[in-house]
Amino acid sequence: MGDRKAGTKMRWLTSAVKTHNFAWPKKEQKISYGKHLFVINPETEKFGASISLECPPNTNYEQCLTITNRFLSVLSWIHRGGIEITFSVGSGGDTPTQVGKSQVSFVTNHISTDYLPETPNEKTRLAIALYREAQATEMIPFKFLGFFKILNIVHDKSEKQINWINNALSNIKDIKATKRLKELQKANEDIGKYLYASGRCAVAHAFSGMVVDPDLAEDMMRLHKDTPLIRSLVEYFIETELSLKSFETFRREHLYELDGFANLLDPVTVKRLKDALPVIQNLTGLFPKMTVTLRGHTFPEFSGLSIISIKQDASILCLALESEDKLCLLALQLDFKEWRLIFDSTQCIRISDDKTSIAPLKYAIAQARFIKNQLMNGQVEVYSYPQHILLGSSDPCIPTNIDVRQSINSLDKTIIAIDKEIAKRKLLPSEK
16 A cells, blocks of 8 residues: 555655546646646556645645545546556655556466365355455455455344354454454454444445545555455354365365375275274275376376385385386375375385486486476375376475575486486497
8 A cells, every 4th residue: 555654755646546437548647626736647568557646745645645535536426437546655756756567467377276165055155256256356345345244144133243253253363364353452442343333334334423435545544454354254254154164274184185095995994094003904906006296297207107015004004106117116105194195206216227228217307307396396196097086185395404496406417417328328239
């Protein structure tokens, strides 16, 4: 929201704007309204659309922002379009500053689909529909109201909503939410009543009582601080009242690490493993061939591996996997007590090298690539072969006590050295 320090001396307050069904001018335009001078700044290749206010003497950030909001509301009214301020910044020069175009965007190489819960009833479907709507809107008052009305799906009366909020406060974990909660508690607020009256009702009603004025910077900043709190409360509500597990809970339980493996075994065997009791039956025939890889990467060398032995160490099953040409062995550990998939690519890959053929060196390059990408927060995945059914996946690797950059540089050098050795071996009689 820019520089919010009261009393900051500014010559200009410039606010980046986003319009909805409102035509913003293509050239700079100066407008006097009341006692104030505004400069409309067009969008260019370098700068974003904005409006600058020449700040009156002895006014602070909040007062100037309110003046700007009031003016934009007039423009919105007469042109029947929407104008939204995304952020503001003060400056002290003779001419107003301009705002750069935002280069920030949320992108990813891969949308996680590890957890896609079913929504079996209408209330749950409605709740997350309203949640998506609230997350998508950029207008702070309606974002707050969008979250709050989710409570109304179960609790119809204001007293029930207030009581539920007060009883749920101890379960809030979000950093911004807990910070705001402590601030309100220091002010001796009844949190449930405060959020209901100064948030929900103040946004939804405009006749009497405490009303949120979208032009008042003070109101917007208060709701801006309150929104993480109501969002966290609603997330807890959806999980506990509507039984829709959150992604955080899904990750905390980490059932995805061994669920696929457990499905290959009978429940009695799984329980005995959890309790670190010996399993009598031969498990080797229960497991298919496997592919060991990293999310987002392919390693054909570690595909179609056969299990040659399974050993039990208390609650851990130790699987020895072998490549078809018998040149490569992988050691995979399934810890049923901790429900963890364990695979350390630096220690759990063994390659048989006769010092003359090329095939072992291809495994060595694959191992170096695997280690490198695992160090970069790689997630180990194990699939059945050839069905390609996911049996288990690990959390992203978080390297500790290691210089990751130096390690990666070293691995790159190792790969180059192996490539050179491959070139040498190609000249040997046995490889011609």
